[in-house]
Amino acid sequence: MNMLTEKIKVAIVEDDLDLQEVMKEFLESSGFDTFCFNDSEQFFAQASFNQYDAFLVDRKLPGRSGLEVVRALKAKRISGPIIMVTGQSEPNEVVEGLEAGADDYITKPFHYQVLAIKIRNLVERFRALSTMREPLRLINGERLQLLENSLELKSGDERVRFTRTEFQIFCPLFLKLGLFVKRESLFEGDSLQKSRSLDVHVAAIRKKIRPFGLDLETLRGVGYRLVEPDSQAEINFMN
Structure with missing residues (x-):
């Protein structure tokens, strides 16, 4: 950086x-x-x-x-x-x-x-x-962009498509790369159902973004942040 x-x-x-x-x-x-x-x-x-x-x-x-x-x-x-x-x-x-x-x-x-x-x-x-005026990030020298119309994450010729709910969860994490986003701000709904559903969606998002050199770091009970995997050891919250 x-x-x-x-x-x-x-x-x-x-x-x-x-x-x-x-x-x-x-x-x-x-x-x-x-x-x-x-x-x-x-x-x-x-x-x-x-x-x-x-x-x-x-x-x-x-x-x-x-x-x-x-x-x-x-x-x-x-x-x-x-x-x-x-x-x-x-x-x-x-x-x-x-x-x-x-x-x-x-x-x-x-x-x-x-x-x-x-x-x-x-x-x-x-x-x-x-x-920032567009959802764009540079990760490991690669240009990553979120495409709202198609609900996709794009890097060169590589693309992955999110469901609309996954996209809504991923977008604030992408915009705040490296910063924690609270769980309650990522998903609406009944508290118990929200918690279970969010965990399912986060697991699905993790699988989709790892080929792009990204991962989601969890601080239990608080929220998530989008990180480059190589940076997690340096900023692991629960050491």
Whole structure:
């Protein structure tokens, strides 16, 4: 994925001042601009939300928690991705953060280079979504396109046809490549029937898209994201 040419502005909301300083120094040495806040109260009092391209939010903040910060940012309809920083020994924090509206997560301790790549990739995807005018993606150098009239995924001379329901489920996942989409936003209907039907449709979609170098990653009870199989090891949610 191409690196962004302009500096990415990252808001860091972290009460561990040592960790905050290390993140700040590494990200700035990697070409980012950083804006640090020691807790949620300082963040809400001083931050200019629309000036940031991405947000790093610690799950366990004094006062208003990281979950509350995420919910407030989503309510403000900010345009950048939110990455929740969680404890490695608390897998439930991942689920809670994503349910609150975080777009991704990283667990402590983490490699700072991985963090920098994650931020760049998410910001690039968000910017692409904001300017995209047609359902088109470039995967492993191949041009993939969704064709609404024929309910097909196309790459060169290769095509696969979806049922209308499969297409309706796959389309938001395709448009938000690499980002989680909640289960409840993918399918309408009675809750129990919806859950069972969605699982069946997702299984069918997986079989159809794998020849195109794509797969669906599941976070149980939360949702799915469309990924390139080679990238799953790096971003496996349940390690």
